[in-house]
Amino acid sequence: MGASPWIVSDGLWEWIEPLLPKRERRFRYPGRKPVPDRQVLCGILFVLHTGIQWEHLPQELGFGSGMTCWRRLRDWNEAGVWQQLHEVLLAELNAAARLDWSRTVVDSSHVRALKGGSRLARRPSPSPVDRGRAGSKHHLITDGHGTPLAVILTGGNRNDVTQLMPLLDAVPPVRGRPGRPRRKPESVFADRGYDHDIYRDQVRARRIIPVIACCGTAHGSGLGAYRWVVERTFAWLHGFKRLRIRWERRADIHEAFLKLACCLITHRQVLSLAGPAN
Structure with missing residues (x-):
């Protein structure tokens, strides 16, 4: 049985992690330790795949709260992460003459x-x-x-x-x-x-x-x-x-989901370059 589609694979994470904006660590008043980006991304993918509302995101799966995932999706979209990821994946396909x-x-x-x-x-x-x-x-x-x-x-x-x-x-x-x-x-x-x-x-x-x-x-x-x-x-x-x-009132959040979905589809095309074994 294959892995759940919202689990971020090591290969996909290698593409995404360098593009994520780095958060400055506060030393004097550090507050609560933030949920790791990879776990939050899994939560975002869970919402994208299942259509569940943010407030119903299962806490026991370790994604963080729905609001945490919503904010990261907003911030990463504003930082152009999905656009950059899409361009990197398209370049990979173009290098293999697959566009x-x-x-x-x-x-x-x-x-x-x-x-x-x-x-x-x-x-x-x-x-x-x-x-x-x-x-x-x-x-x-x-x-x-x-x-x-x-x-x-x-x-x-x-x-x-x-x-x-x-x-x-x-x-x-x-x-x-x-x-x-x-x-x-x-x-x-x-x-x-x-x-x-x-x-x-x-x-x-x-x-x-x-x-x-x-x-x-x-x-x-x-x-x-x-x-x-x-x-x-x-x-x-x-x-x-x-x-x-x-479901989103804000257009930028719905656009973020759209762009992320396009990245995932393009990533599948990149995986196909290596054949069925991958």
Whole structure:
């Protein structure tokens, strides 16, 4: 039986530990000894995987309190830990020629928000059971293999096409190969929600080929043979129960979970480089 998914492996910890900000030790009034970062990270992963509320985090597992885990997640996100970790893992894949820069794929997914907060909007829906519920959108860009390159959180009523250029901008400079870091793909694939000539022109201006389905055309354009990878990555993201519904009032906390989940998915891709034995 495999280890619980919230247990931080030695390999993952080796990637994360150097990126964590160092806390200054107080000598005069040291106070209570802080919970070790690795145990707190296990608690954060427990919430991400199970969707449990912070206040219900099991104390007997040694994670520290829910508030302790919440604060560390906030502080590490503000320090850019997840962004740095993602870039390091992408560089590892790039060095092994496992990133497909011939195309990127973009898409979005709506998630309900039950507690309100920022970056929310009412989503118009034809369904009488879903109409007017508050929600947010996850906007995702992956490489041709489905490896997440960047993710953006917006209100649920934000038009997909408005996030096409921000997603391309959000792709970090990826090292790992000789020469300058790479962040620009050869093409970008998208569905009908991104069909707009103005944005096609903006993509072409960056010397990227837009491959976008046109509104009004029949289904079966053939783009599904390339676009399915982003749908699979969304399935991986929403395999983390905390991301299926937005419980956080603060957008930065939900974004932190999103970025951490992208890091975990990318880390799985890195582990695959060594084969099944790992």
